[in-house]
Amino acid sequence: MMTTRMRAITVGVAALALTACSTVQTPSKDDPWEGFNRTVYTFNDKVDQYALKPVAQGYVKVTPQPVRDSVTNFFANIGDVYNAANNLLQLKIADGVEDIMRIVINTVFGVGGLFDVATLAKLPKHDQDFGLTLGHYGVPPGPYLVLPLFGPSTVRDGVGLLGNYFINPLTYVDPAAVSWGLYGLNVVSTRANLLGASNLLEGAAIDKYSFVRNAYLQRRQYQLSDGHASNNLPDYGEGAPPPNYGEPEEGAAAAAGGAAAASGTAHAGAPTAASMAPAYPSGAASAPATLEGPAGATAPAGASETAVPGEQYVPPARIGIGAPGLLRLH
Numbered sequence: 001m002m003t004t005r006m007r008a009i010t011v012g013v014a015a016l017a018l019t020a021c022s023t024v025q026t027p028s029k030d031d032p033w034e035g036f037n038r039t040v041y042t043f044n045d046k047v048d049q050y051a052l053k054p055v056a057q058g059y060v061k062v063t064p065q066p067v068r069d070s071v072t073n074f075f076a077n078i079g080d081v082y083n084a085a086n087n088l089l090q091l092k093i094a095d096g097v098e099d100i101m102r103i104v105i106n107t108v109f110g111v112g113g114l115f116d117v118a119t120l121a122k123l124p125k126h127d128q129d130f131g132l133t134l135g136h137y138g139v140p141p142g143p144y145l146v147l148p149l150f151g152p153s154t155v156r157d158g159v160g161l162l163g164n165y166f167i168n169p170l171t172y173v174d175p176a177a178v179s180w181g182l183y184g185l186n187v188v189s190t191r192a193n194l195l196g197a198s199n200l201l202e203g204a205a206i207d208k209y210s211f212v213r214n215a216y217l218q219r220r221q222y223q224l225s226d227g228h229a230s231n232n233l234p235d236y237g238e239g240a241p242p243p244n245y246g247e248p249e250e251g252a253a254a255a256a257g258g259a260a261a262a263s264g265t266a267h268a269g270a271p272t273a274a275s276m277a278p279a280y281p282s283g284a285a286s287a288p289a290t291l292e293g294p295a296g297a298t299a300p301a302g303a304s305e306t307a308v309p310g311e312q313y314v315p316p317a318r319i320g321i322g323a324p325g326l327l328r329l330h
Helices: 002-019 034-062 065-089 093-108 130-136 155-167 176-193 195-204 208-224 252-263
Strands: 144-147 151-154
Touching: 034 144, 034 176, 034 195, 034 208, 065 093, 065 130, 065 155, 065 176, 130 155, 130 208, 144 155, 144 208, 151 155, 151 208, 176 195, 195 208
Parallel strands: none
Antiparallel strands: 144 151
């Protein structure tokens, strides 16, 4: 049974590899096979558009919400099996024991996993797989790789799929038709739960391929770091006060202006400390609507009307925040 499945998957991957002939002029370091990946991504997108997504939408229409929740909980309970296995393989004993406790509680008290009693009991759910186990022991991710029907991955995570396949209890269900049926129901249920996310992706991403690739790689890095934020942020030192873009301290502008006049070496058009101080007309309670530079130039079209230091202008709103249509919630 397993030999037949693996043979079918291998044939599918080989067929897609032979048909992927497009190339990219300047592939990125993380995605040197972008031409092949985009071809497979297009194939997967068409399969989803014309087959998987309509089936998932029909499943949502004909299946009541409580039943869909029970199906999701059932497969999530099975997923805790390989969560536990991978946590134990990574020597995360506490997490592995929690996963085992979730399985026992949901199976016994949750009617075979149809109800998530373990979450009500405050037992956290983990998200592990064999690809993360390989990464835990230092295996590099390798190039980004889009797999037929499986979607975004890396070379390491692609190998990890084999481990997940043999750990998954659904693999050993007999007869094979029932096993394949459960796999199919799991795919449809998962796709139904992602209908809202796919609508957001279609409205937000100009290049969906790049959006999915970057999101996937960042998420895997986040998972591999056990959910800790990146430590690559610049260190400005503890206790350093944030920059002050408000009104200058009393007397600071006058002192800075005197120093600039004494030196006489300021470049023409370069903002000085004196010019950075906001100057309001006598009696004005707030900043004027437009800001004038040294030659009386007004702010460029689209710039913010908020007062800023000296000759600087606040640029127009960033894409996805102020630009309508680039980020829509359906």
